[in-house]
Amino acid sequence: MDYIVQGFSKALSxxxxxxxxxxxxxxxxxxVSLTATLIVTLVFIPLGVGLGLKKIRGEKFxxxxxxxxxxxxxxxxxxxxxxxxxxxxxxxxxGLLYTPGAMIIAQTFLVIPLGMGLAYKLSKKQGxxxxxxxxxxxARGIDLLFLVLRELKGELLVISLTCFSRAITEVGAVxxxxxxxxxxxxxxxxxxxxxxxxxxxxxxxxxxxxxxLITFIxxxxxxxxxxxx
Amino acid sequence: MxxxxxxxxSFHGKRVLDIESLNITAKGxxxxxxxxxxxxxxxxxxxxxxxxxxxxxxxxxxxxxMDMTFVQQKPYLMNRSVFDxxxxxxxxxxxxxxxxxxxxxxxxxxxxxxxxxxxxxxxLSSGEGQKVAIARALSFRPKLLLLDEPTSNLDKESTILTExxxxxxxxxxxxxxxxxxxxxxxxxxxxxxxxxLRVYLKGED
Numbered sequence: 001m002d003y004i005v006q007g008f009s010k011a012l013s014x015x016x017x018x019x020x021x022x023x024x025x026x027x028x029x030x031x032v033s034l035t036a037t038l039i040v041t042l043v044f045i046p047l048g049v050g051l052g053l054k055k056i057r058g059e060k061f062x063x064x065x066x067x068x069x070x071x072x073x074x075x076x077x078x079x080x081x082x083x084x085x086x087x088x089x090x091x092x093x094x095g096l097l098y099t100p101g102a103m104i105i106a107q108t109f110l111v112i113p114l115g116m117g118l119a120y121k122l123s124k125k126q127g128x129x130x131x132x133x134x135x136x137x138x139a140r141g142i143d144l145l146f147l148v149l150r151e152l153k154g155e156l157l158v159i160s161l162t163c164f165s166r167a168i169t170e171v172g173a174v175x176x177x178x179x180x181x182x183x184x185x186x187x188x189x190x191x192x193x194x195x196x197x198x199x200x201x202x203x204x205x206x207x208x209x210x211x212x213l214i215t216f217i218x219x220x221x222x223x224x225x226x227x228x229x
Numbered sequence: 230m231x232x233x234x235x236x237x238x239s240f241h242g243k244r245v246l247d248i249e250s251l252n253i254t255a256k257g258x259x260x261x262x263x264x265x266x267x268x269x270x271x272x273x274x275x276x277x278x279x280x281x282x283x284x285x286x287x288x289x290x291x292x293x294x295m296d297m298t299f300v301q302q303k304p305y306l307m308n309r310s311v312f313d314x315x316x317x318x319x320x321x322x323x324x325x326x327x328x329x330x331x332x333x334x335x336x337x338x339x340x341x342x343x344x345x346x347x348x349x350x351x352x353l354s355s356g357e358g359q360k361v362a363i364a365r366a367l368s369f370r371p372k373l374l375l376l377d378e379p380t381s382n383l384d385k386e387s388t389i390l391t392e393x394x395x396x397x398x399x400x401x402x403x404x405x406x407x408x409x410x411x412x413x414x415x416x417x418x419x420x421x422x423x424x425x426l427r428v429y430l431k432g433e434d
Binding site for chain 1: 277278279281294295298299301304305307308317318321322365366369
């Protein structure tokens with residue numbers, strides 16, 4: 001038990017002492033996951049809403065595909081992205097492997113099905129009704145899309161926060177494409193995994209506390225917005 | 230004039246509407262009556278262009294989709310103030326702010342809902358919501374107004390007031406109003422042409 005108590009005590013001193021390495025890991029994690037979430041929020045969530053508003057052929061198949069992709073393990077996404085950006089591959093010339101850019105790409109691919117799928121389902125269920133009412137009021141084109149996005153903003157924000165939670169807590173994809181390189185691609189989840197295998201619990205516990213705090217804050221926001229809506 | 234020819238509509242293989250020929254004048258008030266399940270709401274959905282798949286022809290001479298609107302039995306009100314809800318059709322038609330403010334104020338007074346102007350429309354009672362939806366529909370002065378049981382959630386006093394506003398509107402703007410009603414007293418009060426939908430359905434006596 002002593003090593004746990006010592007681990008917690010050392011973790012608190014790292015946190016309160018603003019340990020440089022610890023905070024650089026925290027900020028990189030937030031930066032990578034936030035960027036991936038922003039891309040999905042600005043591009044793929046509106047795309048999901050747009051598709052949900054239209055009656056498309058193969059609607060059931062499309063829904064099933066998106067929902068199946070939500071469950072793809074993060075290591076598989078990481079592996080696919082690594083195959084695409086490895087030096088000998090199609091996008092190898094970009095030199096992205098083992099960079100934060102690669103980690104952003106991997107996390108973006110990981111959360112696209114989640115963001116787009118949930119937005120698509122929401123739009124099919126509620127968006128079509130809003131779209132019909134909007135058309136009856138005379139809205140067309142971009143006005144109509146803005147109306148639907150604005151009316152569903154609470155739910156869409158919850159979806160966006162869910163994407164962030166999924167991105168910041170995953171370990172497989174960033175480990176494969178980032179390589180957990182100290183000072184360069186080391187993020188919270190990969191560090192916790194590594195510190196655990198090394199038996200160095202202080203840093204792991206400190207990052208675990210931060211990760212729990214972030215998850216708690218994000219989900220609290222999601223809960224509040226959901227309740228308000 | 231709204232001309233309906235050989236109109237059929239099916240849901241999951243079951244025919245819910247089958248009209249050989251029906252003409253509705255696009256000026257003055259027309260009331261559609263008939264028992265539940267005859268397809269009255271489906272007919273209005275088709276005329277309003279929100280029921281995409283059907284067979285047959287629905288010709289609305291001289292009326293484009295921006296000139297008409299439809300207040301459904303359970304209208305969707307936007308998650309904003311009552312004022313903003315009524316102003317929305319005018320904003321998408323790019324009316325100036327002054328004209329919008331004037332028009333919305335007039336409608337709030339006409340429907341006696343001025344006290345609700347700043348209230349979020351999502352927090353209204355169903356009766357208040359129905360009045361706001363009708364006020365919103367009238368805001369841009371449509372040539373054709375479709376109403377599905379517009380007073381079903383209103384008390385007697387509000388029902389009389391709403392009927393009066395609709396009658397005045399149809400006369401003043403020379404607009405067409407097509408509404409569904411089951412209430413014989415209301416049909417008598419409003420007047421206008423009454424269509425018993427059963428008479429126009431194929432295979433019905």
